[in-house]
Amino acid sequence: MAFVTRFAPSPTGPLHLGHAYSAILAHDMARAKSGQFLLRMEDTDLERCRPEYDALIQEDLAWLGLSWDGPIHRQAAHITSYNTRLEALEGKGLLYPCSCTRSDIRAALAAPQEGVGFNVYPGTCRQRGLGSRRPGDALRLDLAAAFDFLAATDLCFVETGPAHSGQHRIDRDQAVTQIGDVVLSRKGEDIVAYFLASAFDDADQGVTRVIRGEDLFDFTPVQVILQHLFGLPTPIYHHHRLIRDDQGKRLAKRDDARAIAKYRAEGATPADIRRMVGLPNP
Numbered sequence: 001m002a003f004v005t006r007f008a009p010s011p012t013g014p015l016h017l018g019h020a021y022s023a024i025l026a027h028d029m030a031r032a033k034s035g036q037f038l039l040r041m042e043d044t045d046l047e048r049c050r051p052e053y054d055a056l057i058q059e060d061l062a063w064l065g066l067s068w069d070g071p072i073h074r075q076a077a078h079i080t081s082y083n084t085r086l087e088a089l090e091g092k093g094l095l096y097p098c099s100c101t102r103s104d105i106r107a108a109l110a111a112p113q114e115g116v117g118f119n120v121y122p123g124t125c126r127q128r129g130l131g132s133r134r135p136g137d138a139l140r141l142d143l144a145a146a147f148d149f150l151a152a153t154d155l156c157f158v159e160t161g162p163a164h165s166g167q168h169r170i171d172r173d174q175a176v177t178q179i180g181d182v183v184l185s186r187k188g189e190d191i192v193a194y195f196l197a198s199a200f201d202d203a204d205q206g207v208t209r210v211i212r213g214e215d216l217f218d219f220t221p222v223q224v225i226l227q228h229l230f231g232l233p234t235p236i237y238h239h240h241r242l243i244r245d246d247q248g249k250r251l252a253k254r255d256d257a258r259a260i261a262k263y264r265a266e267g268a269t270p271a272d273i274r275r276m277v278g279l280p281n282p
């Protein structure tokens, strides 16, 4: 089977050592399998993403010696199409409009952070029909209804990463109590959930191996459920270890001290960066 993977940063800040690890690992795995390494900008957060970070990410990757195949896919250009595709679920009784506070919804849509689990929604708006949708309402997935809809489907995925390696079966009760009714979009406002856009793109780009940080492992069941609802294939997942700071915390965009651009300016070489994140030099 062809090996197609991707690096999917959000251009909301400079690349740091954690991104470098993720990108180099995915690149090296793809090249070792004579596969493809794609670059996708997950720039759906229109308030926080900046073209200058998009440019800097490309510069840093090229400096690290990583080349990507084909054109860069930018999600911001596809938000309308993600929302249109979501409409396919409308007649199936799986979505409902939700008018709970904007900040709740925005937090639910953002990419996840380590240690911040799902904010399980209590179902306040679950009885509302789609006909009652008002401007600004979010669309939530009724997760229990989605499981009923997919009743005959074996919901599972294969993981090859070090912490969770093996086959994972998605348990309905666990998902309903620990994930809940996730927000998928807010129509008319150019907002779509990260994990929905990324599930569509992985399928459209023919990604067979998703290589990403362990902090995203908990999102995988939601993506697998969405793949089945939209008739998309499920790739193999590989969630890798995270690069941490001296206090053991996962690096974040604000950790500019570990920005690749800063190491570059200080005279580090790509080989130094590989050593710093514990990856072999080719």
Ligand code: GLU
Pocket (backbone or CB within 6 Å): 007, 008, 009, 010, 042, 111, 198, 211, 212, 213, 216
């Ligand atoms: N855009 C996400 C991030 O920067 C990565 C998503 C993914 O690899 O699936 O954390």
